[in-house]
Amino acid sequence: xxxxxxxxxxxxxxxxxxxxxxxxxxxxxxxxxxxxxxxxxxxxxxxxxxxxxxxxxxxxxxxxxxxxxxxxxxxxxxxxxxxxxxxxxxxxxxxxxxxxxxxxxxxxxxxxxxxxxxxxxxxxxxxxxxxxxxxxxxxxxxxxxxxxxxxxxxxxxxxxxxxxxxxxxxxxxxxxxxxxxxxxxxxxxxxxxxxxxxxxxxxxxxxxxxxxxxxxxxxxxxxxxxxxxxxxxxxxxxxxxxxxxxxxxxxxxxxxxxxxxxxxxxxxxxxxxxxxxxxxxxxxxxxxxxxxxxxxxxxxxxxxxxxxxxxxxxxxxxxxxxxxxxxxxxxxxxxxxxxxxxxxxxxxxxxxxxxxxxxxxxxxxxxxxxxxxxxxxxxxxxxxxxxxxxxxxxxxxxxxxxxxxxxxxxxxxxxx
Numbered sequence: 001x002x003x004x005x006x007x008x009x010x011x012x013x014x015x016x017x018x019x020x021x022x023x024x025x026x027x028x029x030x031x032x033x034x035x036x037x038x039x040x041x042x043x044x045x046x047x048x049x050x051x052x053x054x055x056x057x058x059x060x061x062x063x064x065x066x067x068x069x070x071x072x073x074x075x076x077x078x079x080x081x082x083x084x085x086x087x088x089x090x091x092x093x094x095x096x097x098x099x100x101x102x103x104x105x106x107x108x109x110x111x112x113x114x115x116x117x118x119x120x121x122x123x124x125x126x127x128x129x130x131x132x133x134x135x136x137x138x139x140x141x142x143x144x145x146x147x148x149x150x151x152x153x154x155x156x157x158x159x160x161x162x163x164x165x166x167x168x169x170x171x172x173x174x175x176x177x178x179x180x181x182x183x184x185x186x187x188x189x190x191x192x193x194x195x196x197x198x199x200x201x202x203x204x205x206x207x208x209x210x211x212x213x214x215x216x217x218x219x220x221x222x223x224x225x226x227x228x229x230x231x232x233x234x235x236x237x238x239x240x241x242x243x244x245x246x247x248x249x250x251x252x253x254x255x256x257x258x259x260x261x262x263x264x265x266x267x268x269x270x271x272x273x274x275x276x277x278x279x280x281x282x283x284x285x286x287x288x289x290x291x292x293x294x295x296x297x298x299x300x301x302x303x304x305x306x307x308x309x310x311x312x313x314x315x316x317x318x319x320x321x322x323x324x325x326x327x328x329x330x331x332x333x334x335x336x337x338x339x340x341x342x343x344x345x346x347x348x349x350x351x352x353x354x355x356x357x358x359x360x361x362x363x364x365x366x367x368x369x370x371x372x373x374x375x376x377x378x379x380x381x382x383x384x385x386x387x388x389x390x391x392x393x394x395x396x397x398x399x400x401x402x403x404x405x406x407x408x409x410x411x412x413x414x415x416x
Contacts, residue, residue: 018166
């Protein structure tokens with residue numbers, strides 16, 4: 001499924017959600033298996049130590065007040081990992097079997113489980129001997145380590161498979177959404193296209209009537225002027241809707257070499273008179289850079305950002321336009337000292353037809369300028385971001401890559 005550009009973050013979010021949920025389940029399962037194996041191995045070690053203690057006690061014989069050890073009666077299954085030592089009442093070693101190395105180091109430095117117990121025999125006034133048994137934890141830890149490695153490998157493989165599965169599930173979940181969005185986009189484009197003809201006719205007839213003053217009363221002239229103005233505004237909105245619908249299609253063969261400095265200079269120069277009329281300082285710091293894209297759409301991106309800054313900057317304010325050439329593209333920043341935007345509203349300023357407040361609702365725009373700028377920037381493989389503080393101004397930055405992804409062979413028209 002080839003999702004529209006603005007749907008890709010949603011697809012990514014759904015995929016990550018699937019993957020995160022699956023990863024949490026796998027981690028819980030792996031932790032449960034680790035704990036279960038660890039407890040089982042330690043239980044086996046404890047049982048083995050207890051068995052050695054009981055066997056050691058049975059091997060002690062008391063004859064005529066003397067202690068004898070029948071160590072042949074004890075079965076040592078792992079001589080290098082098990083040991084049993086008998087001591088007399090004075091603490092002297094009577095006998096030992098198995099590996100003595102298990103008790104040469106302290107219990108804190110050697111991984112082992114050790115138990116000491118007195119040997120009590122019938123007829124003895126006190127314990128004639130004591131016994132110490134120990135079992136090393138090395139083999140158990142090796143087994144647990146191998147289990148952990150297996151779980152880790154299984155976890156990685158499962159997460160990789162879950163990523164693929166999550167992407168497939170996200171595609172299926174979004175198929176209807178994408179189909180609906182495409183239907184709405186096509187409807188918008190078709191409706192806007194069909195409206196161009198009647199609006200053109202309406203605007204032309206109103207203009208023609210205004211050019212023929214014969215028989216026009218002042219009231220009629222006022223009405224025709226309102227019709228012409230409204231038709232012109234509706235025409236701009238229709239053109240914006242068509243542009244937004246087109247922004248969802250790939251660039252294809254629309255790539256040309258674009259001189260960024262020339263484009264920014266042209267955009268700023270065309271708006272200097274408006275800035276002077278509103279008593280706003282408009283400053284430009286350009287940079288030598290070149291990108292590949294649609295020149296008219298790049299002009300529209302830059303122009304919409306500058307227009308937005310001029311629209312919301314009061315008289316005596318400042319609008320700065322600067323660019324920075326980068327290794328993989330160019331960044332244009334438009335800073336103003338205008339009314340600013342609330343942090344709560346920033347995530348929504350790129351929505352179509354959205355207005356933050358009554359002040360912005362009276363600016364005479366269509367509410368599509370920033371939406372168009374972002375849509376066209378993303379069509380070129382870039383993006384538009386905003387930072388703002390109320391009553392302190394805003395900064396909009398657009399980044400464009402030097403070459404959009406999967407671009408065809410470049411061709412440069414005159415004046416590009």
